[in-house]
Amino acid sequence: MPSPQLLEEYSQFFRLLSEPARLQLLCLLAQGPLDVASLIEATGFSQSHVSRQLGQLQRAGLVSCVREGVRMIYSADNDLVNDLCSLVQNRLRQRLEAQLQQLQSA
Amino acid sequence: MPSPQLLEEYSQFFRLLSEPARLQLLCLLAQGPLDVASLIEATGFSQSHVSRQLGQLQRAGLVSCVREGVRMIYSADNDLVNDLCSLVQNRLRQRLEAQLQQLQSA
DNA sequence: CCCGCTTATGCGTGTAAACTCATAGCAGCC
DNA sequence: GGCTGCTATGAGTTTACACGCATAAGCGGG
Incomplete structure (x- = not known):
């Protein structure tokens, strides 16, 4: 079993995705770089909120940003999030299939 | 990109791990079935708290339980959590290595 | 049937964090 | 220099949830 400190780090990481x-921001950026204004429009959240979330993601190393004139262009750093989501998706699917079978056999 | 509802489900799932x-309960159970009393002792949390967390994990389909006399034996349902933690671990390692290199090249 | 043991659940509290508003910083343009 | 558009951040509110205490529920033994 992982050490308590490691568990703490893991859970902190998962908290970002929770x-x-x-x-949503991560998934949007996984498709390609975007500036903050586009992310605000795509998500419908307030400007300050989006900026804060991006800050958190950046500190965690999940996104990075570069200035482009007056805009900040954010981009996702790798496809870890996609992998994690795929695993969870499989799990959800398995679970639904199992429920379906139980329903049919009843 | 996943639909908003799907993102909601994903994040709900990650919240469990956050x-x-x-x-910790999940990692303990990943090593083998345990009853609630053992989990209480291993984690140091209150009885009610452990029971509640187990309830959440059970509703999410991550653990299952069987009565054994007066005890409830919980067990982890699969190794999804291990896979997720491995991915995150790799990510953390990569990040630290990158930081190390930056430090050395400076 | 009552009692002890183990687990589940209402209820209250405290804290962490999401979210907003207002404001400050920062780059380009006049 | 001031002005405007884009982003970051301090401050305050509100909501969500972890956590414990007390209590109930379920099972085995007398």
């Missing part, structure tokens, strides 16, 4: 807003 | 207590 907020729909942040996860 | 609490060290729950993650």
Whole structure:
């Protein structure tokens, strides 16, 4: 079993993904770089909120940004999030299939 | 990009792992079935808290339980959590290595 | 049937964090 | 220099949830 400190780090990481807003931002950026204004429009959240979430993601090393004139262009750093989501998706699917079978056999 | 509802489900799932207590319970159970009393002793949390966390994990389909006399034996359902933690671990390692290199090249 | 043991659940509290408003910083343009 | 558009951040509110205490529920033994 992982050490308590490691568990703490893991859970901290998962916490980042536990907020729909942040996860959405990550998924949007996974498709390509975007500036903050575009992310605000795509998500519908307030400007300050989006900026804060991006800050958190950046500190965690999940996104990076570069200035482009007056705009900040954010981009996702790798496809870890996609992999994690795929695993969870499989799990959800398996679970639904199992429920379906139980329903049919009843 | 996943639909908003799907993102909501994903984030809800990650939220389960975002609490060290729950993650610890999952990792303990990943090694083998245990009853609630053992989990209480291993984690140091209150009885009610452990029971509640187990309830959440059970509803999410991550653990299951069977009565054994007066005891409830919980067990982890699969190794999804291990896979997720491995991915995150790799990510953390990569990040630290990158920081190390930056430090050395400076 | 009552009692002890183990687990589940209402209820209250405290804290962490999401979210907003207002304001400050920062780059380009006049 | 001031002005405007884009982003970051301090401050305050509100909501969500972890956590414990007390209590109930379920099972085995007398």
